[in-house]
Amino acid sequence: METARLETFSDGVFAIAITLLVLLFERPHLSEGQTLGHVLLHQWPSYASYVVSFVTIGIIWVNHHTLFRHIVRVDRLFLFLNVLFLMAVAFIPYPTSLVAQFIRSSHDARPAALLYGIAMTLMAIFLNTLWQYAARGYRLLAADADRREVSGITRSYWPGAAIYGSATLVALWSPAASVIGYALIALFYVLSSSLWSGSAS
Amino acid sequence: METARLETFSDGVFAIAITLLVLLFERPHLSEGQTLGHVLLHQWPSYASYVVSFVTIGIIWVNHHTLFRHIVRVDRLFLFLNVLFLMAVAFIPYPTSLVAQFIRSSHDARPAALLYGIAMTLMAIFLNTLWQYAARGYRLLAADADRREVSGITRSYWPGAAIYGSATLVALWSPAASVIGYALIALFYVLSSSLWSGSAS
Amino acid sequence: METARLETFSDGVFAIAITLLVLLFERPHLSEGQTLGHVLLHQWPSYASYVVSFVTIGIIWVNHHTLFRHIVRVDRLFLFLNVLFLMAVAFIPYPTSLVAQFIRSSHDARPAALLYGIAMTLMAIFLNTLWQYAARGYRLLAADADRREVSGITRSYWPGAAIYGSATLVALWSPAASVIGYALIALFYVLSSSLWSGSAS
Amino acid sequence: METARLETFSDGVFAIAITLLVLLFERPHLSEGQTLGHVLLHQWPSYASYVVSFVTIGIIWVNHHTLFRHIVRVDRLFLFLNVLFLMAVAFIPYPTSLVAQFIRSSHDARPAALLYGIAMTLMAIFLNTLWQYAARGYRLLAADADRREVSGITRSYWPGAAIYGSATLVALWSPAASVIGYALIALFYVLSSSLWSGSAS
Numbered sequence: 001m002e003t004a005r006l007e008t009f010s011d012g013v014f015a016i017a018i019t020l021l022v023l024l025f026e027r028p029h030l031s032e033g034q035t036l037g038h039v040l041l042h043q044w045p046s047y048a049s050y051v052v053s054f055v056t057i058g059i060i061w062v063n064h065h066t067l068f069r070h071i072v073r074v075d076r077l078f079l080f081l082n083v084l085f086l087m088a089v090a091f092i093p094y095p096t097s098l099v100a101q102f103i104r105s106s107h108d109a110r111p112a113a114l115l116y117g118i119a120m121t122l123m124a125i126f127l128n129t130l131w132q133y134a135a136r137g138y139r140l141l142a143a144d145a146d147r148r149e150v151s152g153i154t155r156s157y158w159p160g161a162a163i164y165g166s167a168t169l170v171a172l173w174s175p176a177a178s179v180i181g182y183a184l185i186a187l188f189y190v191l192s193s194s195l196w197s198g199s200a201s
Numbered sequence: 202m203e204t205a206r207l208e209t210f211s212d213g214v215f216a217i218a219i220t221l222l223v224l225l226f227e228r229p230h231l232s233e234g235q236t237l238g239h240v241l242l243h244q245w246p247s248y249a250s251y252v253v254s255f256v257t258i259g260i261i262w263v264n265h266h267t268l269f270r271h272i273v274r275v276d277r278l279f280l281f282l283n284v285l286f287l288m289a290v291a292f293i294p295y296p297t298s299l300v301a302q303f304i305r306s307s308h309d310a311r312p313a314a315l316l317y318g319i320a321m322t323l324m325a326i327f328l329n330t331l332w333q334y335a336a337r338g339y340r341l342l343a344a345d346a347d348r349r350e351v352s353g354i355t356r357s358y359w360p361g362a363a364i365y366g367s368a369t370l371v372a373l374w375s376p377a378a379s380v381i382g383y384a385l386i387a388l389f390y391v392l393s394s395s396l397w398s399g400s401a402s
Numbered sequence: 403m404e405t406a407r408l409e410t411f412s413d414g415v416f417a418i419a420i421t422l423l424v425l426l427f428e429r430p431h432l433s434e435g436q437t438l439g440h441v442l443l444h445q446w447p448s449y450a451s452y453v454v455s456f457v458t459i460g461i462i463w464v465n466h467h468t469l470f471r472h473i474v475r476v477d478r479l480f481l482f483l484n485v486l487f488l489m490a491v492a493f494i495p496y497p498t499s500l501v502a503q504f505i506r507s508s509h510d511a512r513p514a515a516l517l518y519g520i521a522m523t524l525m526a527i528f529l530n531t532l533w534q535y536a537a538r539g540y541r542l543l544a545a546d547a548d549r550r551e552v553s554g555i556t557r558s559y560w561p562g563a564a565i566y567g568s569a570t571l572v573a574l575w576s577p578a579a580s581v582i583g584y585a586l587i588a589l590f591y592v593l594s595s596s597l598w599s600g601s602a603s
Numbered sequence: 604m605e606t607a608r609l610e611t612f613s614d615g616v617f618a619i620a621i622t623l624l625v626l627l628f629e630r631p632h633l634s635e636g637q638t639l640g641h642v643l644l645h646q647w648p649s650y651a652s653y654v655v656s657f658v659t660i661g662i663i664w665v666n667h668h669t670l671f672r673h674i675v676r677v678d679r680l681f682l683f684l685n686v687l688f689l690m691a692v693a694f695i696p697y698p699t700s701l702v703a704q705f706i707r708s709s710h711d712a713r714p715a716a717l718l719y720g721i722a723m724t725l726m727a728i729f730l731n732t733l734w735q736y737a738a739r740g741y742r743l744l745a746a747d748a749d750r751r752e753v754s755g756i757t758r759s760y761w762p763g764a765a766i767y768g769s770a771t772l773v774a775l776w777s778p779a780a781s782v783i784g785y786a787l788i789a790l791f792y793v794l795s796s797s798l799w800s801g802s803a804s
Contacts, residue, residue, distance in 0.1 A: 015213030216414030
């Protein structure tokens, strides 16, 4: 019951953050001699950013969902850890629109890619913290939660922040490479999940 | 339980995408000598686009709703197919605002109508894929799902993508005709559903 | 079950439309010599419009909620009538922002007040249609629904559209008077509900 | 049942208001010679405002959540009191963006900090009113609600409005001090809750 309302609230934030991504597409103001067709083709980084962030938030939602299958109660600190986590999720549309706008700029791609990576790294850290807090000594888990599954999640969450942190550092050297990295992380996760999908339902 | 949270999340995205359509109405900045009355009348394509896209997203929601009456479990691949589908739904407000803004332009109506059609075609393809994946070998359906109803849905979903794809191609020749086509698809669906409505509850 | 998902979806649209009202407050761009304090005081019509539309959408939500206590099943035509109704609700933020922006203009207050009234009148007509369709011959009601309560709702819904229609016509003569009318309708409804509140739960 | 739909609707408004905070980050339009890196560092008040308002809305959500564990029925007046409360919550993104934009301005920080404080004070007053109305004579509470817990909530809610009101008055003297006050209120609440967290679940 407690967890039901928390999940509903969290799902609301996920659904809004993911749908607000469409606002990165600003209605074009055509200058003299520009055609809409040219503008729409020229904004391919917006389509790519939209797809990568949409899939990434979708993956985070699936992960959050997986955690809550094991969590049976909440306390106030957990509620606030969840608020911190949602704060990172709800922020994602902003760096997404920056990457879309500036990835082709020689001077400004770097800070855009860095902010995107920092947001993702924070999100991964907060999600991990949320789980570690709940799982430490089975604080918020069912007493009969499957021990192997629980320790499997615990192990699988450590690399997330490290991988996003590394991709973020790559932005210092090559913003384009780091952005490709963010896309590959999402792609890798979708592919690996699909391979497991027979047994993960 | 699994499907409940997925439906709630999907409904959230539907509800937000459909409500964000109102943002296609930008607050007018009147130039010298322009009156608000004239501007409001002159923006009739915005009202028409709002109605067509609102009803279309409403129809998609009803269809998604219909699928989930038969789906009783989900796996990870299905979750990601659903994310792809929602990605197309959440995108709709953008081409809607482009059609509203550019449909009267001689040069720019074509790309706007094309992008609208591409979004709708992708959405129809993803919805169909979602269902085919769930229904193939009753993978995610109840064992006792009504066989006639299931194969009825399977048959009825193939034409959707083809019809939207055709209307999209029409945009190459006449953007206005394709936009009228998008409106007629929505109207046809509402009318035909209403005729069936006694038996479809 | 059927009605549960429809109510959740409708509540989502209500919640988003009511919260998007805040977007009528644009971040001010101060011109030379303007102070923020002056701008914030000068935008009192925005605060008033925000309050009136927020309370009005709140009232509509309560009414919709009341209908669904009696409705136990849905059919496809009802689903589409509900979509039409939600289309009017989701539109409200736009005329609200127009009234806030133009109510002090001598030329442009009239079309803003008219569009606001037309939106409210349509919303009242669609809500009434929704109920008449469900209640005609107890089509979608429980067989044991309280007959007095049902015919009470049926009677109480006719005046809504007429009252909003009248206030809209007043805008042709005096936009300010019609806007005060919209506010009084909301106030009247809240006050009369509160008087009944002991017995209406 | 009654309270379930009210909670869902309220949670929707909370989730949207908290997620709309991201819109305070406007996509930067770089002027000649400006770099994105400089703009992103220079907008630190936006990050700070985002964090403070996000955590504050999160806290309000937790509090609202706590109230509804004791409330078992609603009446119409309670519904409208809840609408007033949500009206204050949904407004928060606007003063948040004003504080972010103007806190470094010598002339315009004061009205921004004042409006932020007024919004928070109103929100606290409405939340308190909501609870007092429900708890007076156990009007909307379960007959067997824990008397100590109920009177504990009643006592703990009086200071909220007074504390926000005081921080608002501080803005007349020093906008910066009042904004630091708003942040400390949120921080204090999170810390004190965490200390209690063992027993508050």
